[in-house]
Amino acid sequence: MSVDRVSLSVGILSTFDHGRGDSWKSYKGRLLQWYIANDINATTDATGIRRRAILLSALAEGSYQLAVDLALPKTLEDVPFEDILAILDAHFTPKRLGIGERHKFYAATQQPSESHTEWAARLRGLTAHCNFSNVEEALRDRFVIGMRPGLEKEKLYAKDLTELTLTKAVELAESIRCAHAGAASSSNAGVIASAVEVERGAMFKMEGTKSDSKNSASAGVSATKSKCHVCGFFHKSKICKYRNHVCNRCHVAGHLRRACPQIGYVATGGAAEDDDDDVYTS
Template sequence: MSNVHFGILNSFDHNVQTWKTYKGRIEQYFIANDINEQSDATGKKRKAILLSALSEGTYRLATDLALPKKVQNVPYEDLLKILDGHFSPKRIGFGERHNFYAAVQHTCESHSQWAARLRGLTAHCGFLNVEETLRDKFIMGMRPGPEKEKLYAVDLNDLSLAKVVEMAENLSCARATAAAASSAGPAPPAAPDAQLYKISNNGRSANVGKVKCSVCGFNNHRSSECKYKNYVCKKCHVKGHLRKMCTKVNYVEADLVDESDDDVYAK
C-alpha cells in the first residue's frame, strides 16, 4: 500500500464532538486509504489509528471503559462496541418526539437549515409518515413573519416538505430584495434653475434674476426700470434711491415702500 494518505482525520474530543458523526468520518477515512478487513484482518491498524486520534481526555475515558482489560489489548470491533454503548445510549421514543415537537426555528437559521435540523431530530422518533410530519412541523415551528403567514394559507394537498422549503426561501428572498430597494429611497429632486421666471407689470415675460433693486430694495425689476429712480433720498438728498436704500446713513427701513414718507424731488 502507498504511504500517501487521503483525507484529514482530526482528533476526537467527546466534550465538543459527537461520536456518531466522528465514527462515520473515520470509517470514510479507512475506505479512502484501503484499510479494511482484508488489508487489516486483525484490526490492529484501525484500532491504532482510532486510539491515536482520541484527545487526552477521551483516551482516558476509553481506558476506564475498557477495564479490567487494557484498552490497547481490546480488539477493534469490541472497542467500537464499548464506545457506542457509552456515547450512543438507547433512545427513548417519546423523549425524542418531545424534542422534535418542542423545536423552533432559530433567529439566525435559514429555512433550509431549519428543515435539515428537523430531519435530524426524527432519527429516533419512529414516525410512520416522516415526510408529512416534517412538513407540518416545519411550518408550525417557523419563526413568526410573512413567510409563515403565507404558508398557513396554502393548500397542503400534494405539498411536500421540499416544496414548502422552496416556497419559504423564495418568499424570504423576495422580502429581503424589496426591503433593500425601499431603503435606497427615491431619487433626489433635480436642482432648481438658477433663474426665476416672472411676469412683469406690463404683461411681458422676463427672465429676471434675484437681484435687489438699488433704488427701492425690491427684487422684481432692475434698478434702471424702477419707478422711484428719480426720487431724492430724504437723508442724503441725492437723487436715485429711497432713504431705506441709502448707504450714507445708518438707517434700516421696512421692506415695503411707503411713497408718502419719501418726498418727491424729481428734477
C-alpha cells in the same frame, strides 16, 4: 512537540479528544471512511489488530484513559476492535427516549438568522431519533408552524395540505422571500429618488426665497421712503447732506449732477460719492 495526527497513504486522521468537545459519532464516521480510503478492512486486517492499533494511537491522553477504564476488567489492548467501538458507542451515544426527542422537534422554531433551507435541514436532523411513522409529513407541518412570522408563513398557511410537501414548502417560502426582498429594494430606490427631488426643490426654494426677500426688501424701502430730488436716493430731501451742493452741470445749487432736472436723470445704483465729477460738501 506533540503530534495530534496519524497520516498514511491517503488522507489525514486527526486525534479524538472528548475533553475538548469532539463528537465521537462524527469522529467514528471519519475513522471508518479513512479505513476505506486506505484499504484497511476485514479482509486486509482479518484480526482487527491493525485497526485497533490505529484507533488507540489516535486517541488523546484523556480519551485513551477513558477507554482503558471502560474496558475493565479487560486490558484494552486485548479487547477486539469491534468491541472497543461498541464500548465507546455505549458511553458517548446514550440511549435516546422517543418522547424527549419529539419534544425537541416540536419545540424547535426558526431562528432570526436562519434561512428557510437551513431551518428545514435542522429540523430533519432533529427527527433522527423520533421514530415518526411519516417523517415527511411531520417535517412539513413543523417547518410551517415553526417558521418566523411573516408573509411566507401566511402564504403557506393558505395552501392545501394534499398538495404541499416539505420540498414545495421550502421552495415557495424562498421564492416569496426573494420576491419580497426585490420589491422592497425597488421601493427603497423610489423613496430615495423622491427624497433627492424634494431636497433639490427645497434648495431651489431657499435660493428663490433669498432673492425674493432681497427684492421685497428693496420694494419695501421704495414704498416707505420717497425719492430725494437732491441726490436721487430714498430719503427726505430736507435732510439730504447735499442739499446745498452746486450742480456741476447746470451750476445751480440744491442738487447733484445725477439729479439735475436739465437732463432728467436720477441714478439710484451706487453711493453719491461714486460721482467723480462732483465735489461734495457737508
